[in-house]
Amino acid sequence: MSTTTEKPNDTAATDTASHDTTAPHAKDDHDKQPKPLSAAGRSLALGVLFGIVFGFLLQKGGVAKFHVLIGQLLLEDFTVVKVMLSAVVVGMLGIHTLHRANMVEYHIKPTRLASNVIGGLLFGCGFALSAYCPGTGAAALGQGNFDAIAMMVGMVAGSYIFAEASSWISRNLDPIGDKGKLTLFDLFPQSRTAVTVGSASLLVIVLIVLELTTIR
Amino acid sequence: MILQTRFLSTTVLAEVNPLEYSGPAWSPYLVGALIGVLSMLTFYFSNKPLGASTAYARAAGMLGNLAAPRHTQRLKYFQDNPPKVGWEVMLVLGVVLGAFLAAWSGNEWTKRLLPPMWQDRFGTDSGLLRVIVAFGGGILMAFGARMAGGCTSGHGISGTLQLAVGSWIAAICFFIGGIITAMLMYAV
Numbered sequence: 001m002s003t004t005t006e007k008p009n010d011t012a013a014t015d016t017a018s019h020d021t022t023a024p025h026a027k028d029d030h031d032k033q034p035k036p037l038s039a040a041g042r043s044l045a046l047g048v049l050f051g052i053v054f055g056f057l058l059q060k061g062g063v064a065k066f067h068v069l070i071g072q073l074l075l076e077d078f079t080v081v082k083v084m085l086s087a088v089v090v091g092m093l094g095i096h097t098l099h100r101a102n103m104v105e106y107h108i109k110p111t112r113l114a115s116n117v118i119g120g121l122l123f124g125c126g127f128a129l130s131a132y133c134p135g136t137g138a139a140a141l142g143q144g145n146f147d148a149i150a151m152m153v154g155m156v157a158g159s160y161i162f163a164e165a166s167s168w169i170s171r172n173l174d175p176i177g178d179k180g181k182l183t184l185f186d187l188f189p190q191s192r193t194a195v196t197v198g199s200a201s202l203l204v205i206v207l208i209v210l211e212l213t214t215i216r
Numbered sequence: 217m218i219l220q221t222r223f224l225s226t227t228v229l230a231e232v233n234p235l236e237y238s239g240p241a242w243s244p245y246l247v248g249a250l251i252g253v254l255s256m257l258t259f260y261f262s263n264k265p266l267g268a269s270t271a272y273a274r275a276a277g278m279l280g281n282l283a284a285p286r287h288t289q290r291l292k293y294f295q296d297n298p299p300k301v302g303w304e305v306m307l308v309l310g311v312v313l314g315a316f317l318a319a320w321s322g323n324e325w326t327k328r329l330l331p332p333m334w335q336d337r338f339g340t341d342s343g344l345l346r347v348i349v350a351f352g353g354g355i356l357m358a359f360g361a362r363m364a365g366g367c368t369s370g371h372g373i374s375g376t377l378q379l380a381v382g383s384w385i386a387a388i389c390f391f392i393g394g395i396i397t398a399m400l401m402y403a404v
Binding site: 043044045046047048049050051052053054055056057058059060061062063064065066067068070071073074075076077079082083084085086087088089090091092094095098103104105106107108109110111112113115116117118119120121122123124125126127128129130131132133134135136137138139140141142143144145146147148150151152153154155156157158159160161162163164165166167169170173179181182183184185187195196199207215216 | 233234235237238239240241242244245246247248249250251252253254255256257258259260261262263264265266268269271272273275276277279280288291292293294296301302303304305306307308309310311312313314315316317318319322324325326327328329330331332333334346347348349350351352353354355356357358359360361362363364365366367368369370371372373374375376377378379380381382383385386387388389390391392393394395396397398399401402403
């Protein structure tokens, strides 16, 4: 990380030295430079920081454990669904609030029925075979499950195989049932807040039922 | 149970119960709520949703650029998504480190190739089988995630919390595919 923070500062210092007299705004840039990291360096540093928190939480939540994931898919251990739905409820209400305050942008992925369904089923099959998903597999490796390395190497190989097929898939499968960036807000006439609170409440009811009916 | 597996390994696989093994260290509701807060922070500070699968595609593209640059640069996916070390790759590296800190602080560092439940089901000598199955699972997951547009975090958490219809469909399909495959592997 230290190399990414030093580099932009070095170039900025030489830039301002050579242009100091000709460009009047260069001095302002120079005054701003020493404090913040460059945009790219800041983005990378935040990525690592958020990743560390995410990995820490995934491990503490038990979802990096082989038998917890398989237990979920065998419908014996509901830890994975409890973690996911709790995250979705909090994130749904939180990001809706931040969006209303104009503090964040949405990042909606397009709805493409054929690709969502076929890709989703293929993913699920791989999910059960490896017993890890792309995020929890990285957490499993951090936890000392060395079989996760095989899954991660497979992920890299599978990504390349997808890239080989990406042109064909985007021409032949993505257009089937392509609805664009469709959300529940487009399907319900109620206000965004009502749809958000309603969806979150429904998920809370599911969580309560799970808590009352499951062993773990 | 291990004895049973070795004795019957050629005919019947041992029965396993996932609830016999250790559960989560923290309440799943607390962990989930904190991941929800974390997703708010990534939206606000990085203008990005949490998602893990893209990092592997970036790595694949970078390796492709080393091994066969001209071919890799012709592929549509890499033209649309130029491979580079960015936020997503750093996120996944951070996940490995964060999980290590969590396991180390909670005395849950496993340091083993075979997960106990796998070993009880398929035997102590099933290391090669486990590596092949995990590798194949990784291939299918990456292909499926790229085709569906995200993984358990990108669609399953970040997409569903924005109420995206495609994300809900994909997340439900992840579980349908996973439940069928897991039942065939462990419950038959």
